Amino acid sequence: MDTQRVLAELDALFQRGEYDKVEPFMVDHIVRAEAEGDKGTTLSLLNELMGYYRSVSRFRDSLNVANKALNLLEELGLKNSLHYATTLLNIATAWRADGQTQRAIGLFEEVGRLFLALQVQDAFLVATLYNNLALAWQEAGDHAKAIQFLEAALPISRSRPDAEHDVAVSLTNLAQSRIRLGQLAEARAALEEALQLFDALPRPSGHASAAVAALAEVCFREGRAQEAATLYERALADVEARYGRNQHYADMLESLATVLETIDPARSAQLLAEARATADALRPSLNGLDLARSYYESFRGDLLSDWAPICHRIAFGLVGHGSECFGFDDELSRDHDFGPGFCVWLTDADHEAIGRQLQADYEQLPSEFAGFPARQNSPRSGQRVGVFSISGFYSQFLGAPELPKSDADWLQIPEELLAAACNGEVFSDPAGEFTRIRNALLAYYPEGVMRRKLAQAVASMAQSGQYNLPRALKRHEPAAALMAQAEFVRQACIAIYVLNRRYAPVAKWLHRSVGVLPQLAHLHEPLGQLAQAPAGDAGALVESICAELLQALIAQGFTQPGDSFLEAHVDAILTPNIQT
Structure with missing residues (x-):
């Protein structure tokens, strides 16, 4: 050529x-x-x-x-x-x-x-x-x-x-x-x-x-x-004409808006909005997890340049608190605790030996990436990125450096912490030690704990939605009816999570995340409708959702067909292999 x-x-x-x-x-x-x-x-x-x-x-x-x-x-x-x-x-x-x-x-x-x-x-x-x-x-x-x-x-x-x-x-x-x-x-x-x-x-x-x-x-x-x-x-x-509406165009448009503030205020406001919309359209569409992965891929070599002898023992990823770790971050999420950053996990011995210096090296990584300032740990949110020992990282979620030993230990850990401990993504773990604990957590609760969690959620659905809600309406107690309706939505989401063998996240993501689960995701829409329905119109939706959930319980072998009142199936859920 x-x-x-x-x-x-x-x-x-x-x-x-x-x-x-x-x-x-x-x-x-x-x-x-x-x-x-x-x-x-x-x-x-x-x-x-x-x-x-x-x-x-x-x-x-x-x-x-x-x-x-x-x-x-x-x-x-x-x-x-x-x-x-x-x-x-x-x-x-x-x-x-x-x-x-x-x-x-x-x-x-x-x-x-x-x-x-x-x-x-x-x-x-x-x-x-x-x-x-x-x-x-x-x-x-x-x-x-x-x-x-x-x-x-x-x-x-x-x-x-x-x-x-x-x-x-x-x-x-x-x-x-x-x-x-x-x-x-x-x-x-x-x-x-x-x-x-x-x-x-x-x-x-x-x-x-x-x-x-x-x-x-x-x-x-x-x-x-x-x-x-x-x-x-x-x-x-x-x-x-030459380049389209690029970043230079957006910057010039904003400058023109500033010039016109006193000459033509209405047009100035219009141009300013247009400039911001143009700039927003040019920003990377990366979510927080993609941003973290790209930051890691760009600077992993820089970070490890002085630590080649132990590279095979260092794990990287983004796991823990924050909407980006669940994949639910959006534009609103970017007003706090957002930006490129990742976790570095060391064995206890390596953390004791080099953790402080590696953290200092991490803090020297570029302060800007893909148009975003690098994420900083804050006193309010605590450390979410940077260098951790593996045991210290898991201890903040599990209360101990290793997996729970008994059913009682499992039940003492708030479920949203278990969800945060195994969300996100591990980018690299050559030695597999961080992933060993993660995989054990992802295997979900022991069967006895799982059945207890499911029974509690199903019983609460029956109590709040099938019993308390209609009785509150008959007594003309709108506040009580509203609280019963909200509790039913929450407990239904928790029950769906158990049936998927997934840990339920914090309340603000509980309903949204139902829509991406492998099973019963179709209940996301009726649950959303129920959340917005006047309490007086909620009864039919409640019974429809209960019927769908009952079919799932039967399909998974937790109970047999029978009473539509969910409370009637709690004993079957608690007892393995029960025949009803």
Whole structure:
């Protein structure tokens, strides 16, 4: 495959504004190059695709492509080559765009060391590194340091022929830092030069919109709101046409909303809502468990770099308290105790020897990942992520480092703690010690305890729903009727959990989780209807749910067909193999 011809065709798509064809073109030619064994073209296109995904705020796709490129470089024996260094440069840029600022800075610095070792003389690559480091320092809030790198990049770019575009980009970035430092006159001068350079280019640049938006901010800070609004509108139109509604679009839209607060408050509010909706749509759709797994997969190697001799004894996962461990987290869950993080489980001996240092190493992992701040333990919620001894972890749920020894021991443990002790996911457990206890818990209660739990729930269903509810209504006791109705829903959920041989979680997830159980999940809907029904209309639903549950009891051999009043079946449930 002719790499230069393919790249020229790709460039032509950009020139013609056929942005919807860019990704299919690259993906198709990567597949073709791989089929032909053309690893050079594959590598070139992977780098192009990485940059494209970054430009449209598809950061995870960009990083996935980057990892594929790195693997190909290692396969080709090019590790620590210039190709390897430039791919690392692209990965660091993707991390920076994904909000992983400190991690990106560390990788940029590693690229700088590789450039020195390789004696890189390519002015474009050196200037690119400086520009990207400057952007990372901007995002870290250190604009003075950003200016240092930009002022180092500019003379290098100016010395290159036909580098007007790169000079304009550096001037735009320089202006943005000067704006943050209140140096408006210097920022305006840099932007005016940048826009002159952009305008003189043979074809429009996708970076020009950043210069226009920066000039809009200068105007706004100078008190020229209408001029600022016009410039933002121009920049927004260009970004949307080129890249769609990406993160830059959302940021500019929010800036325009700020400008319009005094000029047109109604439109300002509308644009602000639109900006937030756009940003929300771009956020990763990961739930908490997926986020934890991705964080672990990204940084496990960093965490264990000093602990190779005992890696085979360390387990990782996310288990315990929190909606994300049950898979029930949503947008509302993100206002507390949420973020990337995972558990590290050590044997008692290893925890005594290295637990404190490994916890310190864990706390040095990146503080941001996939757009979320890393999860922090808090005094109120206690330790939920980080380093634990296996025995200490299970003790907080079981009251002891090992499994309960007797039925009485089992019954003393609140069921929601048993649910939390074996929820979530174990990502890795080479030695199997953590999983040994987990699997024993997942095997469920001993039969005698299970039957007692089921009998209690069934008896409570009969008492609350079939007996107390109708009698409270006859006595015109609406509060008592409401409490009986709620208790029936709770006990029905618990009974369904026992019939599934699963531990019931805390009350707020009890009904929702019924809908994902292997058996009797269809009762989730009528139980929800019952929870919303006026007490006077609840009787028929109660009897319908009781009838469904009775059929399940019969099917599992706990009782025989007979009385529809559930209380009549309690003795059969308590006595194994009873014949009625």
